[in-house]
Amino acid sequence: MNAKRRYWLMKTEPDTFSIDDLQRVRIEPWNGVRNYQARNHMRQMQPGDGVLFYHSSCAVPGIAGLATVATAAYPDPTQFDRKSDYFDPKSTREEPRWSLVDVAFDRKFADVLTLEEIKAHADALGDEFPLIKRGNRLSVLPVTAAQWKTLLKLEPRP
DNA sequence: GCCAACGTTGGC
DNA sequence: GCCAACGTTGGC
Numbered sequence: 001m002n003a004k005r006r007y008w009l010m011k012t013e014p015d016t017f018s019i020d021d022l023q024r025v026r027i028e029p030w031n032g033v034r035n036y037q038a039r040n041h042m043r044q045m046q047p048g049d050g051v052l053f054y055h056s057s058c059a060v061p062g063i064a065g066l067a068t069v070a071t072a073a074y075p076d077p078t079q080f081d082r083k084s085d086y087f088d089p090k091s092t093r094e095e096p097r098w099s100l101v102d103v104a105f106d107r108k109f110a111d112v113l114t115l116e117e118i119k120a121h122a123d124a125l126g127d128e129f130p131l132i133k134r135g136n137r138l139s140v141l142p143v144t145a146a147q148w149k150t151l152l153k154l155e156p157r158p
Numbered sequence: 159g160c161c162a163a164c165g166t167t168g169g170c
Numbered sequence: 171g172c173c174a175a176c177g178t179t180g181g182c
Contacts (some may be wrong), residue, residue, distance in 0.1 A: 011179095011180090058180095061181070115181080134162085134163075135163035137163070137178080137180070
């Protein structure tokens with residue numbers, strides 16, 4: 001049975017992990033997400049789902065490229081690692097609190113599709129698009145097929 | 159660096 | 171279960 005392909009947007013600070021980093025390593029476990037809503041979204045992910053790779057907290061915030069969900073969700077190992085910044089003393093192996101998926105590089109945009117440009121097309125994306133909502137802090141969020149299509153049409157071409 | 163928005167924590 | 175305090179996110 002083939003579940004329908006779904007789409008997501010995942011934020012990252014490029015100073016920490018950028019699209020270039022993903023291109024180099026090819027596949028990356030998306031560890032360190034410690035927000036329940038974001039976690040729940042990752043738990044819904046299936047291999048093959050599309051990912052908009054978003055650079056946040058940087059000079060030019062926006063979508064830097066595309067990635068693909070490479071695994072179903074599994075427990076984030078950093079929650080058990082006392083030496084990790086992401087260690088969670090309240091999480092147990094029997095009932096892990098935090099999940100992650102592996103994310104695979106797909107391609108890098110010729111230029112970042114900027115948040116500014118995305119906002120300029122708010123009408124096409126719909127008011128409910130969380131990325132352009134005020135005060136949005138969610139690091140993993142769902143994107144509809146229509147929004148995905150709209151955003152790819154906005155991709156900067158060389 | 160600032161600040162608004164939001165999630166989490168902890169006292170009661 | 172409420173809510174103030176606190177920490178974090180993220181655009182600017």
